[in-house]
Amino acid sequence: MDDIVKMIGLKNNCTFCGVFRRQALDRGAALLKVDKLVTGHNADDIAETVLLNILRGDIARLSRCTSITTGEDGPIPRCKPFKYTYEKEIVMYAYFKKLDYFSTECIYSPNAYRGFVREFIKDLERLRPRAILDIIKSGEDFRIATTTKMPEQGTCERCGYISSQKWCKACVLLEGLNRGLPKMGIGRPRGVNGDHKKDTKKPGPAVKSIESKQCGSLDFQNFGN
Amino acid sequence: MQLTLEFGGGLELLCDSIKIHKVNINFPNESDILTVKDLLSWVRTNLIKERPEMFMKGDTVRPGVLVLVNDCDWELSGQLDTTLEDKDVVVFISTLHGG
Numbered sequence: 255m256d257d258i259v260k261m262i263g264l265k266n267n268c269t270f271c272g273v274f275r276r277q278a279l280d281r282g283a284a285l286l287k288v289d290k291l292v293t294g295h296n297a298d299d300i301a302e303t304v305l306l307n308i309l310r311g312d313i314a315r316l317s318r319c320t321s322i323t324t325g326e327d328g329p330i331p332r333c334k335p336f337k338y339t340y341e342k343e344i345v346m347y348a349y350f351k352k353l354d355y356f357s358t359e360c361i362y363s364p365n366a367y368r369g370f371v372r373e374f375i376k377d378l379e380r381l382r383p384r385a386i387l388d389i390i391k392s393g394e395d396f397r398i399a400t401t402t403k404m405p406e407q408g409t410c411e412r413c414g415y416i417s418s419q420k421w422c423k424a425c426v427l428l429e430g431l432n433r434g435l436p437k438m439g440i441g442r443p444r445g446v447n448g449d450h451k452k453d454t455k456k457p458g459p460a461v462k463s464i465e466s467k468q469c470g471s472l473d474f475q476n477f478g479n
Numbered sequence: 480m481q482l483t484l485e486f487g488g489g490l491e492l493l494c495d496s497i498k499i500h501k502v503n504i505n506f507p508n509e510s511d512i513l514t515v516k517d518l519l520s521w522v523r524t525n526l527i528k529e530r531p532e533m534f535m536k537g538d539t540v541r542p543g544v545l546v547l548v549n550d551c552d553w554e555l556s557g558q559l560d561t562t563l564e565d566k567d568v569v570v571f572i573s574t575l576h577g578g
Contacts, residue, residue: 342545357489372575
């Protein structure tokens with residue numbers, strides 16, 4: 255990750271890390287021939303993700319992020335058993351059971367968008383602790399308007415894993431890194447060769463709005479930050 | 480009074496990476512009660528060596544930091560108004576980690 259950040263700078267770090275880590279999890283799980291992949295996402299994480307997707311207008315993720323199990327029709331379903339467990343409960347449990355755990359914060363996370371949402375949710379929790387569960391409940395009950403266009407699931411042309419675009423996000427990001435184009439796969443797709451010229455041109459009105467969009471706003475493949 | 484303070488979940492990094500501190504605190508002026516509120520400002524002044532905003536926000540702890548007084552959640556004993564007694568153990572654990 256340090257090498258990646260040297261190349262891409264301190265923005266959009268979460269996109270690279272999240273996509274590659276999840277790809278590693280997927281590949282590892284396939285190698286071990288497991289039935290299910292289970293992660294430790296807790297209530298605070300899910301609530302943060304719901305708000306994050308609302309703030310970024312990521313409708314595709316919004317519809318998926320509160321499912322406790324995803325990918326049931328795929329090779330390896332994923333599950334989040336701690337979906338309703340507050341982070342506070344987990345920390346208290348670990349403390350009283352004297353469990354050893356890593357408590358380091360990601361060194362690149364201070365710049366992450368999620369940090370603002372986390373701060374907000376923590377303030378909410380202080381005033382009304384049920385807010386976290388209520389946000390999750392709202393997220394579960396969202397229904398997407400039938401007129402909204404949603405991505406379709408296909409396969410990546412390069413590696414064969416599931417993807418909603420021609421190439422899956424991991425392949426796009428990797429290609430960008432290998433070709434020295436750190437912005438490839440970040441922001442709205444602009445056609446085959448557009449990305450690396452983006453910064454040198456004077457931005458017109460359309461480009462300005464794209465430049466101000468956060469990472470992952472319109473690309474779909476990965477499973478959320 | 481003698482108190483034992485513990486810092487966990489990454490907070491120890493703010494106090495020279497020392498997890499357990501045995502301290503001696505005086506009562507605030509003209510009072511014979513020491514509350515957690517008094518303790519917090521004492522800690523901020525005397526123990527927190529860097530980034531105080533990671534520990535406190537205003538008069539109270541930063542949201543996301545758990546406070547246990549004698550292994551009991553401070554929300555059950557009155558939060559900032561919890562009174563402390565000699566030989567009490569106060570634990571501060573940060574729940575904020577990960578990405």
